[in-house]
Amino acid sequence: MLRKALISLMLCLLSLGAGAQLSLPDPTALRLENERAWMTAAGNPAGLVTDSLKAHSSVGLRYLYGTGEYRLLPDGKKHSDIAFDTEGAVKVGKVNLWGHFAYNYIATEGSSYNTLLFNPYDTRFLYSVADSVESGWRRQAYDLEFKAAMPLSRDKLFGGLHVTYTDRIAAKQNDPRAESYHYSVGLTPSLIFRGRKGNFGFHLHYANTFERSTPTLSNTEENQMVYVLRGLGNYIDNVVGGNSMKTMYFRCNTLGAGLQYEGTGRTPWLLYGNLRYHLTNITEGATQPRLQGRTNVFEADLGWKMRLRRGHRVSLAYSHSGTTGIEPTTVMNMDGIWEVLSELPQCSYSKDVFALSWNKTVGSVSDWKWVFHAGLSYVSENDTYANPHSVFSWSALRPQLSGEWRQVFRGGSALRLGLELGGAKSLSSLYQYEGGQADGKPAAVWYPHDLSILAADYVQQALSLGFTLPLRRAALQWDLRARGTETFNGLYRLWLEGGFSVFF
Numbered sequence: 001m002l003r004k005a006l007i008s009l010m011l012c013l014l015s016l017g018a019g020a021q022l023s024l025p026d027p028t029a030l031r032l033e034n035e036r037a038w039m040t041a042a043g044n045p046a047g048l049v050t051d052s053l054k055a056h057s058s059v060g061l062r063y064l065y066g067t068g069e070y071r072l073l074p075d076g077k078k079h080s081d082i083a084f085d086t087e088g089a090v091k092v093g094k095v096n097l098w099g100h101f102a103y104n105y106i107a108t109e110g111s112s113y114n115t116l117l118f119n120p121y122d123t124r125f126l127y128s129v130a131d132s133v134e135s136g137w138r139r140q141a142y143d144l145e146f147k148a149a150m151p152l153s154r155d156k157l158f159g160g161l162h163v164t165y166t167d168r169i170a171a172k173q174n175d176p177r178a179e180s181y182h183y184s185v186g187l188t189p190s191l192i193f194r195g196r197k198g199n200f201g202f203h204l205h206y207a208n209t210f211e212r213s214t215p216t217l218s219n220t221e222e223n224q225m226v227y228v229l230r231g232l233g234n235y236i237d238n239v240v241g242g243n244s245m246k247t248m249y250f251r252c253n254t255l256g257a258g259l260q261y262e263g264t265g266r267t268p269w270l271l272y273g274n275l276r277y278h279l280t281n282i283t284e285g286a287t288q289p290r291l292q293g294r295t296n297v298f299e300a301d302l303g304w305k306m307r308l309r310r311g312h313r314v315s316l317a318y319s320h321s322g323t324t325g326i327e328p329t330t331v332m333n334m335d336g337i338w339e340v341l342s343e344l345p346q347c348s349y350s351k352d353v354f355a356l357s358w359n360k361t362v363g364s365v366s367d368w369k370w371v372f373h374a375g376l377s378y379v380s381e382n383d384t385y386a387n388p389h390s391v392f393s394w395s396a397l398r399p400q401l402s403g404e405w406r407q408v409f410r411g412g413s414a415l416r417l418g419l420e421l422g423g424a425k426s427l428s429s430l431y432q433y434e435g436g437q438a439d440g441k442p443a444a445v446w447y448p449h450d451l452s453i454l455a456a457d458y459v460q461q462a463l464s465l466g467f468t469l470p471l472r473r474a475a476l477q478w479d480l481r482a483r484g485t486e487t488f489n490g491l492y493r494l495w496l497e498g499g500f501s502v503f504f
Helices: 002-017 027-036 441-454
Strands: 056-067 078-092 095-111 135-153 157-172 177-194 198-216 224-231 234-240 248-263 269-284 290-307 312-332 338-363 368-385 390-408 414-433 458-470 475-487 492-503
Touching (some): 234 441
Antiparallel strands (some): 095 135, 157 177, 177 198, 198 248, 224 234, 248 269, 390 414, 458 475, 475 492
């Protein structure tokens, strides 16, 4: 019912925005508009007013296909994604509205070491279950967002609200199978104070996330072994089948806050910082729940942006994610209830990303001729397990260059060509396991393989082609994109994407 209500709201917003459009709209022009909306991009929905985002509407359908062995083992050898996407922004009286809805149907083949989760890389849910059987997955995702903002006190104080709703389901195709249901609801209220020399913004954030995953078997005559994960190759053996492995429940509450300051002089600039704290409890079983673990995740984002003359923009960003995994010791009492005897912090995961970028637009945002980008990022991950001592760490530099050109023809049609070049240079990598399960597949196969992927040196190229055809009150856009990644030891991954969008 909630999903239907939100979709109906999105469609109403699109109908309101129809007819109010960007000049000769296309995906790049819309992206450039969103990049200029600094306060909104920094997480403050009241920026819909101060950023003066232009009214627009778009609907698109895309298909993405990926294949190749340059992949983490939980990723599929083959990946396909059918995506429907729609977005709209409009002003109704004093209220600025923005909405977005996306639906994805994702099919993967040849995935392993993930038995339960829609997203096996979410460190909030690190106490999960894995198995070594290669299997396909079928996933569906409904992602909805809605923002509203308006002046609260003439031209000095503005308020905003961002509402998000995510509904996802996933099904593993081979024994041991699983059916997963995931939802998340988030609220972000915000304020912006406009001063003489700049704008000061503040927002709060709360989200509630829940995932329930039930392991099952198609062939009930043959039980399947699984690994109940503890981290970095440590695990507890369990079985799917009979009366063994039960439904797992992942419950997470998120609190967050952010500050922004936008200088509005001759050279506009933005400084922002966001903090988020996630507290997750992971249990097994409904009638006799057993605590499997707790995670505390702290995230921080810091950034600085400056808009120079003649279409130049520079930015510097830093993000940090730190996860503490707490393992319980449990025992069943005389009443058949699982009691927690002790809890120890065993996992300490951290990831840091520094990114420096330069962008230049030739022409106006809505009527651009060239777009150039250069970036350099540093990524470092350092994960440890206390006892038995284990380490999983790597770091790399990742440069990137890209350029996009557009030619507008008589009648308003336009051709777009884009080229991207990038790569990665590994700086360090280490997997060290000192426990008693060194011969188990998580420590012997899974973690060494994934480290070799994350720390690999590679070269990446991408080529894109787009064509815009103006209609009476809209524009039709076709897009094709190919991206290839090849490591220095011969692994590759190829991504092909195609689709069309209508802007009106």
